[in-house]
Amino acid sequence: MVKSVVPAGLKSMKKSDVWLIGVLAALALASFGGLSLYSKLGTKEPEAVVYLEGKEQGRYALSEDTKVKISLENGNYNILKIQQGKADMVEASCPDKVCVNHRPVSMQGESLVCLPNQVVVEIENGEEGEVDASVN
């Protein structure tokens, strides 16, 4: 019964052929495993990255509640608060307070921007948001 479903060609397969198939299969499996492991390693924790005049100043995991004062040389400042997985600008020395009025951010690519102080807080490794952009 079993023999009858094996194609004729395969009957003539040698041991070395079986080995070749085995090695190929093992290689394929290993590379898939490696790939998925790699991408898992690549998924880092969501964090808020602080930039001052375009230069990175620090990274803060959204999972850890904290309060950070970002101080400029000229005495100006912004206070960033991380709470319940979100980053929020709670205080700033800038004249327009647009950064403080902004809602807390946590999604991938979202940012808090204080143009007068040239402070940018950007979310990295965050969850993908539902929109491509927003109007406000």
Next chain:
Amino acid sequence: MKKWHRAAMFVIAVAVLAGFAFIQKQGKKAERFQGQFFDCFDTVTTVTGYAKDKEAFSEKLKMLEEKLLYYHKLYDIYHTYDGINNLKTINDAAGKSPVKVDSEIMELLKLGREMYEKTDGKLQIAYGSVLSLWHEYREQGNEKPKEACLPPQKELEERAAHTDMAQMILDEKASTVYLADPEMSLDVGSIGKGYAVQRLAEYAEEIGMEHVLLSVGGNVSAVGPKADGIPWRVGVENPDTESARQYVCTLDIAGLTVVTSGDYQRYYEVDGKRYCHIIDPDTNMPPEYFSSVSVTARDSGMADALSTALFSTEYEKGAALVESLEGVEAMWIGKDGEIRCSSGFKINEEE
């Protein structure tokens, strides 16, 4: 027979590997990138688009930044730039002499005049004298919240006496602009950015970007749909920034523009009351009809102008204006959160 077998297997293995490599390369071909710059129109510009790699995208981003910077300089009312006659040059020469200008200033001012007429004076680019007074009081109020106060009514009225659009004299043949009233000044904050974004979108297409989403301070313009043909999804921010719900709704756009004017980003408080940055030319005060008004249209300059004008216009009158314009739709969010949409305003159903 067995040799044939081995050869076949080898060929299959190579084909499979080549297939993988091909898929990977294909994937790279339409990779999505996002970039930002901060030096234009006192706001953040975000560009979302596609390129074969990061370098190629950065190159395009740089080109877009240069283009937008050109408009930023032209429409700047605070700074002068070497070799450029901009709006500050025109304002500084008010009552003195006509100023020779770039065609992109002429076009913008013409659009401003057209929208002034269409919106019954609610879109007012010759309103700089009043706006600058509010600007001063707002900045001081934000700096020292306890001493925050409103501009005196008398001073507002005095300033408002110098906002006559008829005194803005455009000479298209000579490419000059002249402000006949020495006390008047132009402020294109309600229209300049939108006009520039429209031009930027056209430029993006010119340099071969077929699928781009431009967001200049929340002034959003889509060139085409996304690379996969699906429209871009744009969230309309909830004016209630304390609410857990970030967006009031989402819109799907392709080749369209969305602009929102609201009272919850730029404002200051006096005695616990909020006074936003948009001023109604008829009252010289911030309007109190809505929390935000969003406009969708083909042209970003027009959408920008309309969202500002509608913010200062009572609903019935504004709705009639929107219905009279082709290809223009709007959504009004009231102070109490009530949402009203024009007949063709398409929002995504709740999921």
